[in-house]
Amino acid sequence: MDLQEFRAGLDRWLDEEAGALAADPAVHGSLDAQMAQLSKVKRMAYDAGWMRWGWPERVGGLGGSPLVRGYLGEALTARDLVEPGIYSMTEVLAPTMIDYAPPELAATMVPRLLRGDETWCQGFSEPGTGSNLAALSCRATRDADGWRVTGQKVWTSLAQYADRCVLLTRTGTPESAHRGLTALFVDMDSPGITVRPIETMHGLEEFSEVFFDDVAVPGDRTLGQEGQGWSVAMDLLPYERSTSLWHRGAYLHRRLDHVLAAAPPGALDAAAVGDVFLQLHALRARSRATQRRLAAGERLGAETSVDKVLLATAEQAVFDLALDGLADGVLLGDDAASARWRSQYLYSRAATIYGGSAEIQRNIIARRLLDLGADR
Amino acid sequence: MMDAEERELFAKSLQQATAGTSGPALDAALDDLGWSDALAADPRAAVSLLFGAQGTSASTSSALDRVLLDALGPDLPPDAGVVFPPAGRWDPPGTLAGQSVAVEGLATHRLGERDRAVVVAPSGDGFVAALVDPGDLALRPVEGIDPRLGIVAVAGQAVPAAATAPAAWVEALAAGQRALAHELVGASRAMLGLARDHAVERIQFGRPIAAFQAVRHRLAEALVAVEAADAALAAGWDDPAPLTAALAKALAGRGAKTVARHAQQVLAGIGFTTEHDLHIYVRRVLVLDQLLGDAGSLTRRLGEDLLAERHLPSILPL
Numbered sequence: 001m002d003l004q005e006f007r008a009g010l011d012r013w014l015d016e017e018a019g020a021l022a023a024d025p026a027v028h029g030s031l032d033a034q035m036a037q038l039s040k041v042k043r044m045a046y047d048a049g050w051m052r053w054g055w056p057e058r059v060g061g062l063g064g065s066p067l068v069r070g071y072l073g074e075a076l077t078a079r080d081l082v083e084p085g086i087y088s089m090t091e092v093l094a095p096t097m098i099d100y101a102p103p104e105l106a107a108t109m110v111p112r113l114l115r116g117d118e119t120w121c122q123g124f125s126e127p128g129t130g131s132n133l134a135a136l137s138c139r140a141t142r143d144a145d146g147w148r149v150t151g152q153k154v155w156t157s158l159a160q161y162a163d164r165c166v167l168l169t170r171t172g173t174p175e176s177a178h179r180g181l182t183a184l185f186v187d188m189d190s191p192g193i194t195v196r197p198i199e200t201m202h203g204l205e206e207f208s209e210v211f212f213d214d215v216a217v218p219g220d221r222t223l224g225q226e227g228q229g230w231s232v233a234m235d236l237l238p239y240e241r242s243t244s245l246w247h248r249g250a251y252l253h254r255r256l257d258h259v260l261a262a263a264p265p266g267a268l269d270a271a272a273v274g275d276v277f278l279q280l281h282a283l284r285a286r287s288r289a290t291q292r293r294l295a296a297g298e299r300l301g302a303e304t305s306v307d308k309v310l311l312a313t314a315e316q317a318v319f320d321l322a323l324d325g326l327a328d329g330v331l332l333g334d335d336a337a338s339a340r341w342r343s344q345y346l347y348s349r350a351a352t353i354y355g356g357s358a359e360i361q362r363n364i365i366a367r368r369l370l371d372l373g374a375d376r
Numbered sequence: 377m378m379d380a381e382e383r384e385l386f387a388k389s390l391q392q393a394t395a396g397t398s399g400p401a402l403d404a405a406l407d408d409l410g411w412s413d414a415l416a417a418d419p420r421a422a423v424s425l426l427f428g429a430q431g432t433s434a435s436t437s438s439a440l441d442r443v444l445l446d447a448l449g450p451d452l453p454p455d456a457g458v459v460f461p462p463a464g465r466w467d468p469p470g471t472l473a474g475q476s477v478a479v480e481g482l483a484t485h486r487l488g489e490r491d492r493a494v495v496v497a498p499s500g501d502g503f504v505a506a507l508v509d510p511g512d513l514a515l516r517p518v519e520g521i522d523p524r525l526g527i528v529a530v531a532g533q534a535v536p537a538a539a540t541a542p543a544a545w546v547e548a549l550a551a552g553q554r555a556l557a558h559e560l561v562g563a564s565r566a567m568l569g570l571a572r573d574h575a576v577e578r579i580q581f582g583r584p585i586a587a588f589q590a591v592r593h594r595l596a597e598a599l600v601a602v603e604a605a606d607a608a609l610a611a612g613w614d615d616p617a618p619l620t621a622a623l624a625k626a627l628a629g630r631g632a633k634t635v636a637r638h639a640q641q642v643l644a645g646i647g648f649t650t651e652h653d654l655h656i657y658v659r660r661v662l663v664l665d666q667l668l669g670d671a672g673s674l675t676r677r678l679g680e681d682l683l684a685e686r687h688l689p690s691i692l693p694l
Contacts, residue, residue, distance in 0.1 A: 003694065070694050246694070257688045271672070274679030277688065278630075281623050282604035284692055285611035291694060306603045309596075359589075365599055366592035370572055375587055 001053055006068040010050050010075055017044065021081050028340040031204045034083050035119065035161050041081050042090070042116030045072070051114050059098055060111030066243065067295045073247035077254060084251040085206070086158060088244035093120045093166055096236045100223040101185060109164065109185075121162035121188070123153040123210060124233065131360050133168075133233060134178035138212060140169035146219035147184060149212045155354070159195045159208035162188045168229050181229030185221045192216075202346040238300035240355055241307050246287045248311060252318045253280055255344065259318070263325030276321045279314040286310055302368035305361040312351040312358055319348035378414070378421050386414065386421065390429045398435035399485065399526055412442055412454070419446070419551070420613045427555045431562020434656045436526055438484040443555045445494065447548035448505055451541040457487035457510065458494045459530050460552075466669035468545050469530075470497035470506060476534045477506045479513070482667070485526035488515050495535070496543045505543035508535045522659035550621035552668045554612050557628035560664050561609060564602045564628075564635040567657045571595060571639035574646070585642070594638040601631035615692045622674050629671030632661035
């Protein structure tokens with residue numbers, strides 16, 4: 001199925017099923033409700049086939065270009081059916097499993113993620129390693145049946161909902177840096193795992209701390225080879241900055257549209273509105289080119305840091321404009337719409353922090369794209 | 377359409393031509409290379425390669441005349457010169473009154489030698505191109521901040537029109553904006569390259585200044601600005617609506633100023649002298665930004681249109 005055919009068919013299906021797919025109006029104030037909505041939409045889209053196109057047949061997909069996944073997330077976001085942040089875990093973790101899991105494991109597990117039967121999380125960051133991922137210390141040691149894991153993760157999105165975790169562990173010496181890391185696929189109901197959600201500024205407990213106390217993980221749950229964890233992590237990041245980023249761009253487009261519709265006359269400055277649209281257009285143009293490179297089978301790398309910088313900057317610009325145009329509601333309103341704007345405005349403050357901070361992205365651009373040499 | 381090999385050969389020829397010559401000599405070199413035939417056959421390749429190279433080498437030609445002429449309509453003499461709107465403007469520069477026109481605008485250095493000048497004016501719901509004798513126009517060579525650009529200021533009152541023809545101004549404007557955006561991106565890449573090389577070579581406190589994060593982040597910021605403009609340009613060709621051309625021009629103009637600011641700071645003392653080439657590019661991008669709409673004015677107009685519609689346009693589908 002090509003993109004045009006997919007687009008037309010999906011749009012028709014979304015129109016026909018609009019009633020059944022629609023979210024409860026109260027969905028935005030509750031992460032539980034958002035997760036239930038996400039599962040519902042994924043299940044319906046999977047059963048109708050839309051969620052399966054663009055994925056390989058060996059993991060339950062129907063094949064075809066990954067571009068159609070870009071359009072699926074765009075369409076679901078544009079119709080306000082899913083929040084792009086929680087939807088993005090599918091686009092980030094399924095390719096990792098396809099590339100690195102033992103084939104039988106991928107064939108069993110990926111369909112559950114695509115269908116919304118399961119939620120997965122990504123255990124990378126630790127209290128001592130925010131930007132410096134290679135320094136992580138959550139330790140996995142070999143035993144007769146596989147691995148025993150002890151340590152702590154933090155900023156793990158959706159951990160309290162997750163059935164599985166793609167977990168990055170230290171299997172080498174503490175000094176082995178990026179060479180001594182191994183990725184594991186861990187069942188979140190394993191004895192010894194404790195999840196503690198973090199209360200954040202924007203009011204939704206999206207992130208958690210996760211504690212591992214001598215957790216047993218079978219050996220066949222190793223993703224890639226022992227010591228290959230850094231490759232798993234590095235290959236995952238471009239996915240975060242390709243299809244998921246396209247979805248997030250579509251979401252920002254939609255929110256800017258809402259700002260324009262909702263702001264009272266005179267509240268918005270024309271130059272500021274033009275500037276934000278210009279930023280979104282640059283993001284869309286760049287992300288579109290990245291999507292097309294991905295679809296052509298190119299290996300994405302450091303150049304996606306440019307996409308990430310454009311996204312983070314544009315996201316904050318959209319919600320800065322929302323604050324300008326809807327100040328009364330964002331700051332003082334107690335209705336549901338105002339609460340949603342407020343939550344999203346506050347969440348946008350983190351856009352330059354999560355997924356590789358703005359500074360890290362610029363370091364990567366300097367080192368890898370401009371070839372400026374070492375920074376010390 | 378050129379295939380990859382032809383394209384590469386053509387790119388190389390254009391790089392040599394723009395690096396070695398400028399002004400009338402570059403026009404002659406473009407004639408020898410058959411650039412205007414390429415423009416008709418594969419406008420995207422011809423425009424992106426020539427104007428990108430022109431920006432990188434800070435050379436000049438009158439190719440912008442031809443880009444606008446080709447888009448304006450079929451009945452115009454191919455060797456005519458075109459009067460562009462004044463700095464910062466993008467509405468047509470002429471006003472038609474019966475069989476004569478009033479005009480105020482800018483043109484390339486060749487206008488005085490041409491047999492004909494094209495002055496576009498609004499007419500009813502559309503636009504009309506009036507053919508006038510350049511001898512009937514007041515032409516003032518512009519020195520300004522970038523004397524090497526070699527443009528002229530054009531003025532005329534009640535200038536007789538030898539003939540008129542319908543003119544596709546909206547399309548011609550978009551074509552010209554794309555060309556200028558390529559030139560701005562080329563110049564931006566040149567400035568960034570100069571700053572990058574200096575940062576790697578210049579030693580202070582016992583190490584290259586490229587080792588300092590403050591310097592690295594400036595250059596990274598500059599690259600993001602260039603890549604954003606370049607992506608918008610590709611989008612401007614993929615989805616060639618008037619709006620995407622204006623957006624590309626705005627991003628290229630804004631990006632060039634961002635790059636100029638960071639490159640100037642990184643190049644510091646040497647970049648402030650005329651011994652270094654940076655100033656040539658800084659001057660150039662400031663004027664190119666103004667041609668066919670500067671970034672600030674285009675952005676404001678875009679915002680005004682969005683506020684009038686209260687709805688975002690759907691452009692650039694995946």
